[in-house]
Amino acid sequence: MKITAEICVIPMGVGVSVSGFIAACQPILEEAGLNPIVHAYGTNVEGEWDDVFAAFKQCHQTIHDLGAPRVFTTIKLGSRSDRDQTNQDKLDSVRAQR
């Protein structure tokens, strides 16, 4: 099952500056071949369900490994059985309507 998804990880118990933790996730998502696009409220990816969630698990675990005793992660994801649709396709559809 192909999906598009967004992940947003929040390290807790490590102060207010969290960009170092979030930066550590980016190579994980890239190396998994998920075409990551980072934005100000998360990172959007796309791929097979199992590949996406293996990488999300690694991201979440990495935040702990870097010293966060508590990690809060939010995920949005979607899939379509009627046709393939990438993250770029979704953006293009919105822009074409304007």
Place this chain on the structure above:
Amino acid sequence: MKITAEICVIPMGVGVSVSGFIAACQPILEEAGLNPIVHAYGTNVEGEWDDVFAAFKQCHQTIHDLGAPRVFTTIKLGSRSDRDQTNQDKLDSVRAQR
């Protein structure tokens, strides 16, 4: 890695009444031993990461199998390395503060 999590599935392209789809997820989460608690904005579960996400995949796929051409799912999850904490523990902590 033990986690607590919340899943909320939204079938798209099948009209406004979606409770039948959501009801179909409950036995999946129960049979996976995830201690599901359904509420008005999702279902809370707890367990090992792999068990939780295997069941979430099955829920998401089931919504497609029941006829929804598009499925949108939101997930929140958390884990702690400093101590174990169940969903009930979290609730008890909030209530103890009042």
Place this chain on the structure above:
Amino acid sequence: MKITAEICVIPMGVGVSVSGFIAACQPILEEAGLNPIVHAYGTNVEGEWDDVFAAFKQCHQTIHDLGAPRVFTTIKLGSRSDRDQTNQDKLDSVRAQR
């Protein structure tokens, strides 16, 4: 516009134990007459849009006032123009399908 909604507030920069902050939101939501139901991943409420978001603003601000230098809040909300539906109605619909 009547809505149902879920709010989940995450204080950042104040350590791993956050139940005291979350507990402080409950009387705000109660006094606003939003029929709050706390669960392990947020609090569900219902009411007019303006009343709900006035209370959500007060919750978010209260977390700052209690000492959190950064606050992250996630919200889910829904409304229907075809008919009224409370949080309890949503739960009853799911349970009736089982």
Place this chain on the structure above:
Amino acid sequence: MKITAEICVIPMGVGVSVSGFIAACQPILEEAGLNPIVHAYGTNVEGEWDDVFAAFKQCHQTIHDLGAPRVFTTIKLGSRSDRDQTNQDKLDSVRAQR
């Protein structure tokens, strides 16, 4: 209170193609001066709490007005009392860590 936020609106009961609805929100967010950045899982904005949520209400209502009998909206938002931080600042911080 200055905030950054992300909104993602899901029209229900109108089929699987929803880009027209999402496109209708963009001018609302622009005209409110919220510096919107659309991405594949929502639109990021920034501004005063009241301005942001007045525009979010208008977006949500517009989806109904365009014919959706049910609307599901997810929002993430954050604020800091220790310093100002825009959406671009957040992105720059992540990129500077790599």
